[in-house]
């Protein structure tokens with residue numbers, strides 16, 4: 001079966017390629033993969049897909065996976081990015097075999113470049129990059145050859161050495177591969193291999209003023225590291241011919257020839273997936289850094305409270321495709337809820353409180369009621385929640401007049417207070433502007449949850465959460481929504497994607513009331529504020545602040 005035949009709907013064609021190679025050309029111990037980020041920003045969820053694919057194959061085939069930093073653009077790269085990338089991969093649960101840097105191969109790449117010059121397959125071009133790019137023309141018409149294309153080997157060697165020895169200024173000249181100016185593949189029209197960049201490199205410092213291009217560095221790095229399969233995104237498909245050409249020109253040992261194959265990029269609705277644009281948001285202070293909880297970065301998702309298992313499960317569900325499409329953001333929310341339902345500690349938090357008094361509950365009485373920390377997992381144990389005559393409930397959980405569809409509290413109607421008693425609404429107190437400031441109810445003393453009495457088993461239509469007015473903690477809650485208000489914010493190339501930012505993507509709620517157990521919450525845990533959503537502790541300096549990860553149900557569709 002050929003590669004292209006194996007594109008069945010749910011079939012992972014990359015896996016098929018590896019398996020075919022294992023049956024023909026490759027032995028098990030020759031398999032080696034890599035994840036090759038450029039350290040020019042923080043990783044985003046698109047990278048998570050590539051990580052999932054490459055490290056996933058590593059696990060599946062028990063093969064090593066290198067982490068390779070493709071650090072060939074010193075102007076845009078930094079140690080901060082390198083560290084964040086390593087941290088994010090570990091957090092996702094993967095570990096790499098070798099930590100590699102394209103910059104470690106600069107000497108070797110230089111030597112190979114001289115080799116190409118000596119073979120008459122590379123030349124120094126004194127034209128600027130704009131002229132070079134104009135001469136390439138369009139695919140259907142042959143490009144124009146550079147006037148410097150036929151320089152002899154000695155001149156080229158001399159000029160290339162001068163480029164390396166800081167003899168020229170940036171823009172004075174470049175090294176180009178001499179391939180075919182009439183190739184229908186534009187990447188084969190004498191691509192640039194080196195350009196002069198006068199910028200200190202975060203690792204090689206000022207050792208170099210010439211830097212290899214992506215095309216000249218990537219495949220050669222794969223080759224040096226004995227990578228068997230070099231998986232990248234579809235936009236590199238047109239680079240594959242050049243990838244193979246370069247390798248065929250340096251190949252002189254019994255080494256594995258790396259195979260570049262391409263899969264579809266991950267695109268998600270209502271967000272963007274380009275480090276350059278994400279950097280723009282950071283630099284223009286539209287967001288609170290790379291790890292702003294609204295960012296599609298791994299670090300943003302971590303801060304928002306999305307667990308790594310949800311990201312992996314999302315990548316798994318998205319699958320490996322050959323065609324680009326846009327994945328609905330709601331799928332990630334779904335995966336997040338699915339994981340957090342099993343993982344999250346439950347707490348009661350009233351976000352928009354209104355007072356509730358139980359008329360027939362004894363004034364001085366205080367009970368500690370038992371509640372499960374996680375109904376999905378007994379090992380999470382129980383906690384005790386303080387209960388007394390005066391409580392707070394969610395303003396939304398009461399309506400003076402009920403209709404048949406309203407299952408919460410109203411006058412003359414019963415609901416259960418979660419983990420506590422059944423109550424019945426009696427009357428309300430309003431302020432001068434007609435706003436309800438207090439609700440009065442009565443309770444059924446025999447209906448206590450878990451007490452085993454007949455009354456405790458009595459079913460009422462609604463259950464609402466509550467907070468004891470005598471024992472609670474005030475907290476702040478950060479509510480996040482989608483960062484953009486349109487499905488494809490970078491879909492229209494003429495518009496600045498920033499004009500589509502959702503101005504309501506961050507709303508801070510001060511003074512939410514939480515059961516006092518919340519004081520024990522920890523940064524590494526996940527929480528469900530019951531009937532509300534999943535939350536992650538953002539800060540516990542002085543006041544507790546939580547980030548809303550996701551609501552319990554999808555409210556987005558009904559809103560828009």
Ligand code: ATP
Pocket residue numbers: 035036037038039045046047049050070231232233264265266267273274275276
């Ligand atoms: P960006 O355009 O966001 O900067 P990039 O492709 O330049 O992304 P790299 O650091 O070069 O980022 O990417 C490392 C690896 O991750 C590459 O193999 C790349 O193909 C892959 N990758 C990047 N973005 C995505 C995405 N949206 N979906 C899947 N894989 C991706």
Ligand code: MG
Pocket residue numbers: 038
């Ligand atoms: Mg890139």
